Amino acid sequence: MKLSILDLIYILSAFSFVFGIKLLGKPSTARRGNTIAAVGMTAAIVGTIFLNESVMVKNYPWIFGALILGSIIGTLMAKRVQMTQMPQMVSFFNGMGGACAALISIVEYDHFLHHTASSDSARIVILLLGLIIGSVSFSGSMIAFGKLEEKIKDLHLPAQQVINMVVLLAIVGLEVGMAGGYLSNPAFIYLILGLSLIYGLLFVFPIGGADMPVVISLLNSFTGVATAFGGFLYDNKVMLFGGILVGSAGTLLTVMMCKAMNRSLTNVLLGNFGSGSKAASAGKTITGSIKEVSASDAAILMKYSKKVIVVPGYGLAVAQAQHVCHELEICLEAEGVELKYAIHPVAGRMPGHMNILLAESNVSYDKLVEMESINPEFKTTDVVLVVGANDVVNPAAKTDPTSPIYGMPILDVEDAANVIVMKRSMRSGYAGIENELFYSPKTRMLFGDAKKMMTELVNELKASA
Amino acid sequence: MQAIFQFISDHQLMIYLIVLMIFVGVELIGKVPSVLHTPLMSGANAIHGVIIIGSIIVMGQAENLFASILGFIAVFLGTLNVVGGFVVTDRMLEMFKKKK
Numbered sequence: 001m002k003l004s005i006l007d008l009i010y011i012l013s014a015f016s017f018v019f020g021i022k023l024l025g026k027p028s029t030a031r032r033g034n035t036i037a038a039v040g041m042t043a044a045i046v047g048t049i050f051l052n053e054s055v056m057v058k059n060y061p062w063i064f065g066a067l068i069l070g071s072i073i074g075t076l077m078a079k080r081v082q083m084t085q086m087p088q089m090v091s092f093f094n095g096m097g098g099a100c101a102a103l104i105s106i107v108e109y110d111h112f113l114h115h116t117a118s119s120d121s122a123r124i125v126i127l128l129l130g131l132i133i134g135s136v137s138f139s140g141s142m143i144a145f146g147k148l149e150e151k152i153k154d155l156h157l158p159a160q161q162v163i164n165m166v167v168l169l170a171i172v173g174l175e176v177g178m179a180g181g182y183l184s185n186p187a188f189i190y191l192i193l194g195l196s197l198i199y200g201l202l203f204v205f206p207i208g209g210a211d212m213p214v215v216i217s218l219l220n221s222f223t224g225v226a227t228a229f230g231g232f233l234y235d236n237k238v239m240l241f242g243g244i245l246v247g248s249a250g251t252l253l254t255v256m257m258c259k260a261m262n263r264s265l266t267n268v269l270l271g272n273f274g275s276g277s278k279a280a281s282a283g284k285t286i287t288g289s290i291k292e293v294s295a296s297d298a299a300i301l302m303k304y305s306k307k308v309i310v311v312p313g314y315g316l317a318v319a320q321a322q323h324v325c326h327e328l329e330i331c332l333e334a335e336g337v338e339l340k341y342a343i344h345p346v347a348g349r350m351p352g353h354m355n356i357l358l359a360e361s362n363v364s365y366d367k368l369v370e371m372e373s374i375n376p377e378f379k380t381t382d383v384v385l386v387v388g389a390n391d392v393v394n395p396a397a398k399t400d401p402t403s404p405i406y407g408m409p410i411l412d413v414e415d416a417a418n419v420i421v422m423k424r425s426m427r428s429g430y431a432g433i434e435n436e437l438f439y440s441p442k443t444r445m446l447f448g449d450a451k452k453m454m455t456e457l458v459n460e461l462k463a464s465a
Numbered sequence: 466m467q468a469i470f471q472f473i474s475d476h477q478l479m480i481y482l483i484v485l486m487i488f489v490g491v492e493l494i495g496k497v498p499s500v501l502h503t504p505l506m507s508g509a510n511a512i513h514g515v516i517i518i519g520s521i522i523v524m525g526q527a528e529n530l531f532a533s534i535l536g537f538i539a540v541f542l543g544t545l546n547v548v549g550g551f552v553v554t555d556r557m558l559e560m561f562k563k564k565k
Contacts, residue, residue, distance in 0.1 A: 044515065090507045104523050235479075236519065
């Protein structure tokens with residue numbers, strides 16, 4: 001067996017992917033990890049174009065045209081996107097990868113028809129699987145993208161599960177038929193393509209907007225699997241390697257995200273959050289009254305505290321209040337107040353979403369404390385400022401077994417001496433349940449848009465300084 | 466059935482590789498703090514862009530207009546996945562620099 005230079009490059013690229021992902025797992029090395037994987041990828045691409053001995057690569061102008069065009073547009077999109085829109089950007093790029101996998105299968109099938117006399121059913125199975133998974137990933141990612149952009153609403157068809165099942169069975173049936181040689185008309189591949197695209201739509205449509213991160217992660221691993229099938233098709237080990245790596249890592253990541261929300265993957269995919277237990281918890285009404293607080297009183301309360309913990313949530317991201325949040329931190333620290341941020345694993349739209357947003361506005365990384373480490377600290381905290389978070393601070397998760405979020409780990413903000421909740425209205429959070437924290441004698445509500453109210457707090461602090 | 470067995474015996478090494486990679490993937494992600502889940506997902510997203518190699522092979526072999534057009538689109542979309550994926554990840558991670 002002859003080892004060509006290309007094989008050597010592929011081995012190094014594959015190594016760079018594993019090593020890159022490994023480094024991505026630690027904040028201090030993450031950026032280097034990304035760069036290493038990118039270098040490995042570039043080497044693999046350049047090598048494939050120039051050093052291919054088994055396949056004669058021609059059509060250089062076409063290849064370079066597409067590469068240059070893609071690089072320019074890809075870089076522009078990635079550079080221009082707002083930090084709050086990162087999740088949908090990832091979803092979009094993932095969809096592109098899926099579409100790429102699907103297109104490869106279509107061309108390869110065409111090639112196959114013209115050049116191979118005997119039918120090789122195992123190859124067709126792999127080719128079609130690449131097509132199906134790639135297409136589902138593409139259309140699903142586009143819907144996820146649309147939902148996060150809030151251009152597409154949740155849609156529940158009647159008998160959704162039955163329709164999904166029928167479409168899926170039809171796809172499997174066609175695949176078996178084509179691989180077994182029962183369906184010889186090449187047009188059937190377009191039927192599979194169409195049905196797979198429809199399945200992707202049906203798959204993502206009923207899933208709630210707040211569950212999109214889980215879906216994106218899942219679709220991400222789908223594209224990984226489609227890539228692996230591509231690797232099988234071309235007997236290309238670096239494709240197989242990268243694809244399986246992403247497929248398995250992505251699946252685990254999906255499961256971990258679900259776990260952080262205390263939900264099963266099936267539950268997320270069926271899109272029926274809490275529908276079973278809603279009736280049970282509706283009977284329980286929360287007694288107590290709500291106390292409002294003005295921005296100036298809240299500012300004074302914080303100014304004379306020793307320790308303040310900020311709990312950011314999706315409301316902070318929507319209002320783009322991360323910069324003014326950092327300003328508040330500076331003002332309070334100037335007054336000698338110790339300030340930390342408590343980050344719940346599923347705060348925001350994606351795990352780590354809050355960290356990225358706050359880091360963007362120059363909040364120091366070590367001020368962001370994860371749930372397990374910060375929970376014991378609430379007892380010694382004077383004021384907790386909850387900014388646009390709801391379900392992640394709902395004590396019902398610990399006390400009320402009938403609550404749909406029962407069992408989800410939450411931030412123990414009720415242990416603090418005072419809680420100020422900044423919220424646009426009394427509307428319940430994603431889970432659609434009441435939060436008794438708001439009625440607690442310790443709690444005061446500060447109604448308004450997070451950015452506006454934060455700015456008022458900062459102004460009050462500056463005025464009184 | 467015969468064909469499937471034939472296929473498995475032809476690709477034994479690949480199948481070993483798949484099994485091993487599944488475990489490597491799981492091990493690599495298992496100990497990551499949730500803070501890094503989003504960049505990690507984004508980085509993994511860029512890595513599966515290695516599908517672009519398949520599209521380059523398709524494009525490089527294209528003999529008719531049909532294959533050329535689809536191949537061109539495939540290379541373009543694959544590039545978007547790779548370049549966009551790595552750049553977005555880098556932008557996210559840029560934020561994690563230690564301040565001060």
